Amino acid sequence: MSDDRIAGALAIWHARNLRSAGDRAFLAYAVVMVLLVAVAPAGRLVWLAVTTPEAIAALTSPSAPEVTTVVVAALWAGALLWGRDRGPALLAPFPTYALGAGGSRRSRAFRGAVLRAGAVVTAGSVAGAGLIAGSLMSHGATGAVGVAVFATAGALVGIIASIAWLAGQALPRAAAPMALAVLVLGALSAAVPLLQPFTPWGWVAMAYPADPSHAGLALAAPLALTALAASAAALVALAPRLMARLALERLIEQAVRWESATNHATIMDFSAAVTAYRRVPHRGRRIRAITPVRLPLAFLIRDAIGAARTPGRLVGGVLAVAVAGVLITLAVAPDGTVPGWVVGAAAGVLLFGGLGPLTDGVRHAVSVASDLPLYGIADERLLALHVLFPLAASAVVLVAVVVACSIVAGAAAGPPALVALALGLLTSAVRVGAALKGGLPPALLAPIPTPMGDFGAAVRMVWAIDGVLLAALAGAGAALASASPVLLVAVAVVVVAVGIRRWRARA
């Protein structure tokens, strides 16, 4: 298939919803307004944040180049992993099918998509590098040359990240080991500065504009940039071969999932959007999940084995719960640098995220309760049985981590363990409420006029992320519980009330 045919096919695709001149003008107006009202203030906020004395102190610290090494390695590893689920060579499902099943080389059919995605990644990388270097220049820590060098390094990092992203899409099975290798080598390079001249992430660190010695920039940076540029060029040359390895079925699968996720995200159904990328089980099929024991234990085992059948998700969830436990310990006995309620809120959000992979059974119970009768037990009991696993798992992990942290810190384990148990219980209840949520209530679509504009969008956003907000409030309330339990009790009342209301309103 020639480029002409690809262009012809895409022309048909793009012609399906041609915009009128009025529509185009309105779109341009909307883009300008979003830039002025949302993007510009957000950009200013970020600029102010990176130019505070604390931020400058962090950016000029001796460890900043090493941190850069790890960040770059993490970015490339993340790109490799993300490519497995959503690569850069992607169009809407139907043109993906039509062009992918067509007679052209995939390197031609998806060239435009890859270039566009790569341009976005590279622009983001340049912006990030420019922000850091600009911040340093604003405080005299570097000059215009330093900014130019680091921005160039940022561009090359973005190009390499784009190819890593494509590699993850083309070589999905190799992506995880490659990402792990990149991360390990990145951490190693950061720990052993002697390795920096021999690794791509080390070259980025060598181009860092606030080298405390200021001596290395003149000599090392050009060499580092040259080496980075050569690496990027070599990788770009590999792109057509990587694209030739793209499998049609996987491309269509990625396109369908991406479309589903973006459609749900557009209507603020973030839970359904995330579901599009939920791992499906492949392991442990020979382990019997259903055992002939009393129902509570049977459901506990069933949910535990069900979760273990997607081990990556389970490990990620348990790790998040464990880190939440560490944060709870810090929140109960803050060291004074960060207020305890802020750390507690972070613990609540992390716990909410970590409970996601542990509450598949809860979501199943809710879907069963919303459908024709299936089980021989009441819907309420079914839900209660499925709540046991997240409650038990989070309690065990949280208490174990909190006790361990308290012993290490030489502090009493009782108070943080109680706080952890309360937060685990409350966050599990928030998860139940999230499972019962359903679609956006039509009433929330009504505009709420205020002198500052329509407040309806903000209300819809709060509805969309209510679970995260309630978890954060619960975490903050738990951290403040010893001083005053009012917030914790108030959040508990809201969570229970919302849960009961949603249960009654279930389909």
Add this chain to the structure above:
Amino acid sequence: MIEVREIGVVVDDVILLAPISVSARRGEALIVRGRNGSGKSTLLRVLAGARKPSTGEARIAGASVLERDPRFRRRVAAMIGLPPLAADLTVVDHLMLVATTWADDRRAAATLAHVILDELGLTGLAERFPHELSSGQTQLLGLALVLARPFEVLILDEPEQRLDPEHLATVIRVLRARRDAGATLVVATHSAVLADELGDRTLHLGVAA
């Protein structure tokens, strides 16, 4: 045209397709039959290059099955399940888009699209969107999409799904015409009518696992 030698598919110790050997000549229609779970779709996916076999080898026109090779794609067309449809493209748009990816002449692509619509009795539905089609009409659109592209081998998984007897007869007539024009057909089906009226040979698969 098609040579399959001892192809088997095993995933996590689960046998999806017990080892099987079969061949099909140019202009021959091979019907694949068997109970649910016998591996019909798996065999078709292997032949279409959508799945690698655990054992054995498949060759089409003397070459290995390699879906990523444009020459293979020009030779082999497959419908295994419905292709993803665009909610905002009409039926004829869908066909023209697929045909355009194969033809230098856009007008020829448009003509081909209309010819196929006519063949399958879909002309009256040309301007409909996918959500305005019945399940049977959607199935016919899926079939039309694979017919809108060139092929020497056509692989179809249960093309009779959701079709009434009249439309099934239409599909059989259209597929026969392709077979008589020299295409090799591999069709998995539960329809005795389709098997009897189209097939030159039948492969029966036992239950794999």
